[in-house]
Amino acid sequence: MTSHPAGRDDADAAPSPEATAPDVPASDVPAPDTEPPGTAEADAVASDAAEPGHEATAAETVTQTAAQTAAGTRDTGAIRVDGRRNPRGSLTAAAGLGAVGLAAALIGGGSPSIIAAVAGVAAGLLAAFSLFLAAFRAQPGQRPRPAAWRWLAVGTLTWLVGIGLRPVADGTPFVLTFADLLLLVGSVLMAIGCGVAVTPSAYSRSAFRQAADAYLGAASIFTVGWVLLLGPAFQKAEEPGAFFSTLALPIVCLFAACAVAPAVAAARSGGRVVGLAGVIVLGAITVAEVSTALARLSGDDPPLATVLIAPAAFLVLAVAPWLDQRRLRRPLPIALTAATPLVLVGVATVAVAVQAISGNRDAALSAIAASVVLVLLGRLFVLLVETAGMRRLVDVGERQLRQLAENTGDLVLVCDHDGVIREIGAAVQETYGYCPDDLEGRPMFDYIHPEDVPGIQALLRRMTSEDDGPDGPGTCRIACRVRAADGTWRPTESVATRDVRNEDQILVSVRDMSDQVALRNQVTHLTFHDGVTGLPNRAYFEERAREVLARRGSGRTAVIFLDLDGFTGVNDSVGHASGDYLLGQAARRLRSAVRADDTLARWGGDEFAVLLEGGVSTGSDAQTAIDLAERLVRAVSSEPFRVADRDMALTASVGVAFAEDGLSAGDLLRNADVAMSRAKELGGRRVEVFAAHMHADVVRRLEIAADLQRALLDNQFAVEYQPVVDLATSRVTAVEALVRWWRGNTFVPPEQFLGPAEDTGLIVPLSEWILREACNEVAAWRASSLDIGLSLNLSLRQITAPRFVETVSQALAESGLPASALTLEVIEEMLVEDAEDTINKLSQLRALGVRLAIDDFGTGYASLAFLRQLPVDMIKIDPSFVSGLGRDETLTLLTRTIVRLGHDLGLIVVAEGIERPEQLELLREMGCTRGQGYLVGRPMAARGVDSLMRTPLQNTA
Template structure:
């Protein structure tokens, strides 16, 4: 009996032991446990419960449990609590609660009822924080909804390529039902129009665990073909083993159709409806490729509207466009039948007669005169009849047109026609010039210059000259950097002659970089004297269009350590004509470096004050052709006044170039902020002599002031 009593005492708890055990269990439980009475008050809260809500037990005991709930839920929660204690049932459920910091959480709640011998009732509630689980489930739901509602087709396959998942876009685009696709192989989409080598590359790539993307021509259930751009990614587990493949496919059928249409449109000039420069050179290259020794001599005519820049400036952009359209119509009327007629530039056109045409001779090219007669009939603008004149250069060529008997190339034909056209312009315009021996001599000289351009910098023939820009005729504002070429045998070559050659040959890239580097070195010396001084540098459209140009400017700015705002890059309006969006992006990138942007020769081309609102321009440079007429020419004076007024309201700096007389300078007295440049103040000179003339006296004055 004694042993039995001892065994019983070791296997049972005394009341004290039971209380200790209960308290230990209550305190160590991982889930939150609270006990509330019939008055909704907390009686007991274990540590897990307190941690979940951020309160201490002392802060909760005696408080209503509804304080843990959003205000709009408290009344209902109290009613459910009362009903449960009265004998009702309560299923486990998810509740939204608020912790001490005011943060909302999601919890799973279960409840038990305890009734003591004296009839008092208590509710024992266990609480598990499901906030993270709820967030993960919500994100998974969002992800699933996003995939299902994505406009891109999404397909998941197993390692063997069997389809395990497709979204709604894939079902709708392919025409198959989801049931038909699940378990099928992606070959169900194949049309047979995609090369087998593409699929071999696809599987070799993704099987190696690499990403693949490419173009696939697929087929819908109804047999119609569509084009998709497909991205396929292998999905790997924690052991880097491939478990499935994720494909995201975009239907690019309409995009490809639009691209083909745009390519077709790219071959025509939008204003005149004629072939554009691209289509013309393609046709000329094709013609030369198929020329045979027995073929008759071929011809090419280049036609340029005389004084178009002045017409466009005086009558406006819209009238200039109508003139170009009139020119195009005149060419269509007068040119030989089946000739290719193209617009090559702002005011330049080309006529390439058909291969079988026999007009390639001086006598049989009378149609050229027909073009001029058609233009001189005039056309009505602003209530008056305006005559139009044009210069025409005609070149004849055959299979071998080079001086050494080499095969004729597009550039050779264009140089001959250009030489004839330039001769017609130089003789006063309104003329027809054929490429002949006299023109050929100039052409040979031009070819020699083009050849000598390469290496001119290394030979020390190129040098930088500066011309002062002044405020009110007395205060130095800065200078324009001007490139000069002192040829070893021909002497000084005009920039108007060698710059176009440099652009045609591509040498302008190297030359432009050298000029910019020299100009920045000069700017560093200027800013050492006065940080507000600037140097303007002409930049070719070819330079601006290069993807590395912005990086080159940034690198040179850092190397020379100049204040970026002192560098003004002068560009012509032709930069905006080919691709305005690209040009704006490139100029914005340059402005982000801190440099200024100036439009050179403003008013001579397709000038439009409206585009100034959309471009990051800081300066307008008024062309000297307008300044020459001041102050007597009313049209020039009116145009200059309009430009200066617009620049003032757009907060743009203005520079007037070509100021040569006191009368011209006096005209700008009414516009004191305008910077003036011209022979009246300074003639261009090399950097060394210019610095001695303008900077050294200024430095000496500064030192005396100190």
């Protein structure tokens, strides 16, 4: 089963039926020099079945095998020559030579012996050439083995030399000559080649049984021949010894043929064609020699047909190596092979009885009959011993098989070729809930999923109709779904094997794969889902976005990114376990807010993502995505989250991006992330839709961040000072140090680089440099009898730095600036983020004598509780309040309240952003202690501060 990262609904389905055909060793398949037609199609089918994550169904497997067969890639055992199966050119030329020689002998009117010699030599040469060529071209491990071709070729050469020498051999026709000896040796060698060519069956592997059957068959045939032909001829023979010497060759050939024939009949495919051709040759020699001997006894020449029997048989042997060795598909039944010698004995017995009844008694027949009886008795004894041993083996094997079937976790069953269950193990009750007796006699296809049945039936038909492989009965693997008694479909994997005890039956081992499939589905789910929230994870979301963009039609796809504002504080205050619990609550709220067709995923950390699949087009329909984004914000902030017995109020920053033509999934996700970051920069709890300039801003910020490090090393920064005056006396009491950056000749505004510096952490070394520069400058002014203080803004990164307190103390010590002359300003939000650590470090600085101020007071989260915990010396009114003085009654009232609060707490109150004279007058009227702004003094370099400190405010204004 192939897992899909998009989590398809059919992920839990069982695997489709699949099977593996009997393996054929690679060495058995010669590689052709040229690609046969159809190979490309077969390779295409095979490659599809072999792809990662792909499981072939049963139908696909059958299709693949058929394609391979059509392409000629399956091993048939036929010899290949230069990529072609039949060497037609060479064989045609050799056959032509043989035909010319035979025709010359016939036309020349030669004697039968000359005709036999010429035809035998021509046919023998053709057969020997074909056999030697087959041995040379045969591949290692191929059936039949190359040794068989060599034995047959050598035997054929020996025989043709003998047949060629016969006409010129010395001696009478009935004397055993050197040529006859060569013929005998050649026949024996050919018999050995036939035996080597075939793979013997279990029946023919007993040497005694094979020898006994060979003798019984040969003796029976000889007896019948003696009664019908040889006996009367023997009575007419003048020299009995010469007569029997003439029969030596046919007797040897007859015995050799009877010895090899049972092995050929019962052998598996792979050499039976050649073995059968060898038996035909031996039989033809026997018939030809007997016919020749009988003709000579009568003083006649042997018939021409008799003379040509052996050459014709050798022509069959010459063609045999180039035939499909799998044509004889099935071996003969063992019962028929074993019964053949007994049938021959019965026929011989009838012939002997008929002769005895007619009054003709023959001592030779009596001797043969006695030997046959003795061999039969020995054969019977051996058969009884083997049968008893086999019965014991069968009993032991059945017991072991039964125990194995009962104790193994797999289900073992036996069925016939139609799928009807004949035997089934007891495991079926424990695994599937069926009683074994209820299933026996029923088709197993009734319990297999209907979609899997056709493929399995095709596999079984193919397995039962094809020949066995060289290593044993055919085997195939099947994956299908099986119905249990409770109605559920169980995924299974099975191995079906042809039963060696009964070839009409199939042995099937079935393994329940439910646990493995469930585990695989669980692993797939965990791979593409988040373990904390149960939502799809980032990998799933990215893949899903690519799929949607690839197939989207009308309408625009939208992506929404959401970040939980303030979630870091939850982890820091109540721990990560509680933070994970809060994420689970947030996921449930977000899931209830999205539509059914939308994809909600946890992107990572405290970020979530939503994919809107189409249906969002330009104009008013785009409002659908924005409305959903706003619903997500409300879902998060509508009520606090209950975590660790506390109520945690969170908000969300949301970014929305729409897909455009040519926009990749990665770019779409990036745009949504940029829009979300923009919403977070603007204070959170808002929705921002991506615009092109946002990405440009991000790129610019990245470029600035990359240049900051080099700017620190190249001293591209400078410090300017903005005066702080006493509004009552118009005297400059302090200066606020401000950083300036000149990148070459270009001035970079602080709002463009302070944010990236904070994000990258470079704000810490930059702030340390400003601290040292400003402390040294102010210390020099104080050394010249100018009573002036220094104010510095702190960043959250700077305060949380490990050696923050030591850095400030060291800067004061190195510059000689008194600690009381240094005022450090913090914004109100810093007192909320990690409040305990922040207040602790600021308290340490306060203990050193450093003064503390709250900057932008009135706009953040500070409360009187923080003012009580942190002993500050000063509050600075935010410029947004000062800008409304004299124009906005509410802002004027709020400013007056802050000034009064500062006086009541004994704090110095500084008004920031004084730009108009009426603002200055109102602040003096309210009793504001100090002020700063462009009206009283712009930021300036150090050289301009000295003259300003000696100029009264009214003159400056």
